[in-house]
Amino acid sequence: MQKIDNIIKQFKEKKIDLIQVLHHIQSEYNYLPKEVLEYVSKSLRIPLSRIYSIATFYAAFSLVPRGKHLCTVCMGTACHVRGAPSVLNRIEELLKIKPGETTPDNKFTLETVNCLGACALAPIVVIDGEYYGQTTVNKVDKLIEQYAKEESKT
C-alpha cells in the first residue's frame, strides 16, 4: 500500500490526474483491484462511482485480474484488410476464449487493440510486449504453442 500512498500523494500535489492514478495502479497490480479502488476513493474523497465510471469508460483498464501472458491482436484497418479477423478467430479457437477474457488457468488474456501504428507489419499480434508481424493462421498456431510450452516447463 505504500506505493499506492505515493501515487495518492502525487495526485494531492496536483502533479497527476485520476486517470494517471489508475494507470499507476494497473501497472502495479496488472488490473484494478476492488479493495485498492475503495482505498483510493476514501483517501482522496472521490466517490467510488466516479472512479468506476473512468475505469469502465477507458479500454486500457481492467477490473478483473489478467492472465500471465497478455496476447493483443491489432484490429487496425491495415491489419483488417490483410487478414487480422482470421488470425483473431484462430487464437480464440486455440485459447478457447473471446477478447477481453482470460483462460481459466490464468495463463493467457486475449485483447484486441484499434491500431498499434506499425501497419507495415500487418497483421500484428503482440504477446507480453513482443511484436510479431505479418502473422498468419499457421504462424499463430506455432506462436501460441511456443508460449504454452514455456508455461508447462515452468
Next chain:
Amino acid sequence: MPKKKVKPKGFRLDLLICAGTGCVSNRSFKVKLALEKEIAKRGLQNEVRVIATGCQGFCERGPIVIAQPDAIFYQKVTEEDVPYLVEEHLIKGRPAKKLMYVPEKEALPIPRMSDIGFFKHQRLIVLRNRGRLDPENIEEYIAFDGYSALQKVLTSMTPEQVIDEIKRSGLRGRGGAGFPTGLKWELCRAAEGHPKYIICNGDEGDPGAFMDRSVLEADPHSVIEGMLIGAYAIGAQKGFIYVRKEYPLAVKRVNIAIKQALEYGLLGEDILGTGFNFFIDVVQGAGAFVCGEETALMAAIEGKVGRPRTRPPYPVEKGLWGKPTNINNVETWANVPVIILRGAEWFSSIGTEKSKGTKIFSLVGKINNTGLVEVPMGITLREIIYEIGGGIPNNKEFKAVQTGGPSGGCIPKEYLDLPIDYESLTAVGSMMGSGGMIVMDEDTCMVDVARYFLNFTQQESCGKCVPCRLGTKQMVEILNRIIEGNGKEGDIELLESIGKNVKLASLCGLGQTAPNPVLTTIKYFRDEYMAHIKEKKCPALVCKALISYVIDPNLCAGCAACAKNCPTKAITGEPKKIYKIDQTKCIKCGICLTICPPKFGAVKKVTPAI
C-alpha cells in the same frame, strides 16, 4: 537548412539504424548490438559509429541501416547479416549488394537512398530530421538548426509578428478538419482569461495512421519547439502533450526530450535568458478513440471521462479548466519551427491554392511499399500509390483507397488523378483526416470494409448523444445482415437515410463523420452491395456466409496437407487421391487455402455459398 553530412571529428562512417516502432518490432535493437560487437571485433570502434535514429518511413523494409556519408540504403538487415555487412562495407569498402533494395519486377539493386522511388518523390518538411539524428540526444537536434527558430522568435519577433507569419504561411491543422492555425492562435491570444494553455494532440486514434507516432519518436524536439513558439505567440506558460497509451516508445522519447530541454534551459523558467517561462507535462491516454476530439481530450486531461461537449464555446475561449486553450496536433506543431526559420513565403509556395505545405500520409494495406510518406499538397493519388508506393502487390488490381480513417471515405479508381488537398478530398465524400491512406485491391470487400469502420465508430461512440449512439448501432445491424446473406430490398436506402441523419444530428466529429465510409462505398460500389443482397454473392470472396471453400479435383495432388490441418476434420480422402471438403462440417477458417502448396493451388473460394 539541411547540413546533410555533419559528422563529429574522428569517425569516418556512421551507420544509422532505424529505431522506429516498425523496425524495433523487427528486432533492430538486436541488430544494433550485433553491429557494435562486430565493429569492436574488427577494431573499428574509433572509426565507425552506430546510431539509433527515429523512423525512416520505409517500414515495410525494416530493419533499415543507412551508411553515411554516402547514404547507402540497406534493408531487412538481420543479426546474421551483420558480419557480411561489416566485411563488405566497412572493411572492403564496397557496398553490400545482397542487402540492397531491389524494386518489384526489377533485377538491379538501387544503392542510394535518394534514388529509391519511395524516397525520391517525397518533400520533407515535418520529417526533415527523419532518420538522420538520434531522437534521444538534444545536441543532434540543435546541430540541425534545432531551437534556432525559438531563439529567433524570442529575441527578434513580437507575438503578433509570429502569429502574422503563421497566418501568412497558410498552415492549416493537420489533425483532420484543416482549421487555419494562425487564426486559431490569434483567437486564443485575444481571448479573455488567465492562465492560457497549449495542448499537443497526440491521440492519433485513426487506425492505419501513424505519422504522429513517428514524429514524436523520431523528432520530439521539433514538436516541443513548435509548442514553445506557439506558447510565446499566444501568451501561455503551460502546455500538455497528450499521447496514446498504445505508443510506449513515443511516450518514452518525449519524456527524455522534455528532460533534456529543461536541462539546456530551452524549457522551464527564463528561457534563453529572455524572461519567457514555459512548462510541458505529458499525459497518457487510456484507450478511447473519442479522446482525439478536442473537447473530449481536454476532459481526459482534467482526469474525467472523455466525452465531448457542444461547441461553442470553442477551446480558444473556454478550454482546459474553463481557460483559453489552443490545441493543435503533432504534425501541425512540427511544421512551426521550419516556417519561422524559412519564412511564410517559402512555405506558401508549396502546395495548392488553399492547402499549403506538405502532408504526411501513412500508406498501408494492399501496397508494395508500406510506410510513411511526406508529399506536397496537390500531388495525385496515382503518384502516391504507384510512384512512391510501388503499386499493388501480386499483380492484383487496385480497387479503392480509403482516406481519413473511420471519418473518411473510400475513393474509387476514377479519382486516381485527383490532386489531393483538404477541399478535393471533401468534394469526393472523404476527408483529409489525420492522413491514413489504406489501399484496397480486388480481394477487398467494400461492404466488409464499411462494416469494419462502422463497427469501430459504433464501439467507440461515447454514448452521449442519441443519433450517434443508436444510429450507428442500427447501421451496423443492417450491414451485419447484408454480410450474413440476410440483406433485404430497401436496406441500401435505409442505410443512406439513417447515415444522413446521423451526420446531421450528432454532437461531435465522431458521429458527424461516422457514416462516411458507408455512404461513399454505397455511392461508388453500389453493385457490390446489390450482389450481397440480391444474389447472395460476395464478389471479393471475403464474407464468410456467402462463400464456400472447395477443392478443384483437377488440381488436387492428394498431398493431404489440408486434411491434416483442418481443425474440424471436414476434409476427407486418401493420400495420392483427390480430397473433398464436407460443407456441413466446414467452418470456413481458410487454413486449407493457406496450407495448400502454391504449385497445386487446388483449394478455391466460390460464391455464392454451396
